[in-house]
Amino acid sequence: MAVFLVGITIVIWHQPNADGPKAYGAGKGCPLILVQLESFQNFLLNQSVEGQPLTPVLNSLKSESLYFPHLFQQIGRGNTADAEFTVNTSIYPVGAAPMSSKYGNRKLPSLARLLHKQGYIADTFHVNDVSFWDRNQMYPALGFDTYYDQPYFRKEKFNRFGPSDEELYRVGFNKLNALAKQNQKFYAQFVTVSSHFPYTIPEERKRLKLSGPLHGTTLGDYLTAVHYADYALGTFIGKLKQTGLWNHCVFVVYGDHFGLNKKKYNPQKISDSLDIxxxxxxxxxxxxxxxxxxxxHRGRTVDQTGGQIDILPTIANIMGIDLGEEGFTAFGQDLMNAGHNIVGMRYYLPTGSFFNDEVLFVPGKKGFTDGTATLIRTHKRVQDITPYKQDYDLIMDRMKRSDNYVGHLPLR
Known part of the structure; x- marks a missing residue:
């Protein structure tokens, strides 16, 4: 039986809109589902190993979605939880302290609170105990109405975090389908863990069959884990399609952070092993x-450089929310309508590192003067870094202002 939500106006994203931003309101009034994929890097898409596609579900989704190939992580010490924080607030992580621990006692301006004003409820799903990374503090700070953690899922041992992504999606889908039948608008966040380090999953759940040089290696284990995570995501999408929810929702998928730590994995060996x-x-x-x-139904690649800090403004535009009218302070941009963009990184790179439309810039020991710039599309080194001084100064100021802003938000 198909479930169709009442009172939703579907606006096709590619229709011309001479009166406003591109894609503005394309998902207004529709359910919003965000899936944060654990340890998922962009190079995995459209890659094959021993004749097997690594991410067939995401490849298919890419063919009928907006795809942003130049998006970069911006996490600090809080890793996965920092990604959740930044995506839901458009505030920079401070770096040295997990945002969930340091600012979980605040009332944070957030995506959930913006959608509450539109009649939405906001739920989040994660199979681990909610106290991990102090999410029991962060989720109320972000305005989530209900968080579904370990007790809501079957006692299944998939990895050290507990149940599988399939179980995560099974419970989540049942909750969302019930809301849809009540014509209740919702924002749902899913945080996956099946592709978490150390990437060991039960033998009977492995779907990628490796017999060549990658068999038994840590890189092979990583590829096997992300392949399973991709499969599990497909089970969720399949259920959404069966009930009709798929055609009436905004569905967002993004990676939280790297899976292959550059300190443990030799980039040249990865390049040679995968021929990329x-x-x-x-x-x-x-x-x-x-x-x-x-x-x-048709995919579109959006070539704009961005970061996780830009996801909230991009979603707000799609959901028909004008952040200016809401008086919402966002430190990112709407990627559908941005011009020049600069996104900063710290903790995993020196403070002042940034990605812009052309390069990754990494400061040196003296700051800007002995820094390096590398083209993000060709990986070639840029000799003259002078043109990037203005962006360096801007991102240093922007991150400082973000830190000051979050530090002055009211206590809950």
């Missing part, structure tokens, strides 16, 4: 972002 260009910084920190809009 692999840069120790650019490829490591490049994570996927795909957004499927209601009624969308």
């Amino acid at each position: 260009p692999y840069h120790k910084h650019i490829s490591t920190f490049n994570v996927p972002l795909l957004i499927h809009l209601p009624g969308q």
Whole structure:
């Protein structure tokens, strides 16, 4: 039986809109589902190993979604939880302290709170105990109404975090389908763990069959784990399609952070093993972002450079929320309508590192003057870094202002 939500106006994303930003309101009033994929890098898409595609589900999703190939992680010490924080607030992680621990006592301006004003409820799903990374503090700070953690899932031992992604999606889908039948608008966040380090999954759950040089290696284990995570995501999408929810929701998938730590994995060995260009910084920190809009059947690549800090403004535009009118402070940009963009990184790179439309810039011991710039599309070194001084100064100021802003937010 198909479930169709009442009162939703579907606006096709590619229709011309002379009166406003591109894709503005394309998902207005529709359910919003965000899936944060654990340790998922962008190079995995459209790659095959021993004749087997690594991410067939994401490849298919890419063919009918907005795809952002130049999106980069911006996490600090909080890793996965920092990604959740940044995506839900458009605030920079401070780096040395997990945002969930340091600012979980605040009332954070967030995506959930923006959508509450539109009549949405906001739920989040994660199979681990909610106290991990102090999420029991962070989720109320972000305005989530309900968090579904370990007690809501079957006692299944998939990896050290507990149940599988399939179990995560099974419970989540049942909750969302019940809301849809009640015509309740919702924002749902899913945080996956099946592709978490050390990438050991039960033998009977492995779907990627390796018999060549990668068999029994840590890189092979990583590829096997992400292949399973891709499969599990497909089970979720399949259920959404069976009930009709798929055609009426905004579906967002992104990676939280790298899976192959540059300190443990030799970039040249990765490049040789997979026959791909692999840069120790650019490829490591490049994570996927795909957004499927209601009624969308053709894919489109959005070449704009961005970071996790840009995901909230991009979603807000799609959901028909004007951040200016809301008085919402975002430190990122809407990637559908951005011009020049600069996104900063710290903790995993020196403070002041940034990606812009052309390069990754990494400061040296003296700051800007002995820094290096590398083209993000070709991985070639840029000799003259002078043109990037203005962007360096801007990102240093922007991150400082972000730190000051979050530090002055009211306590809950």
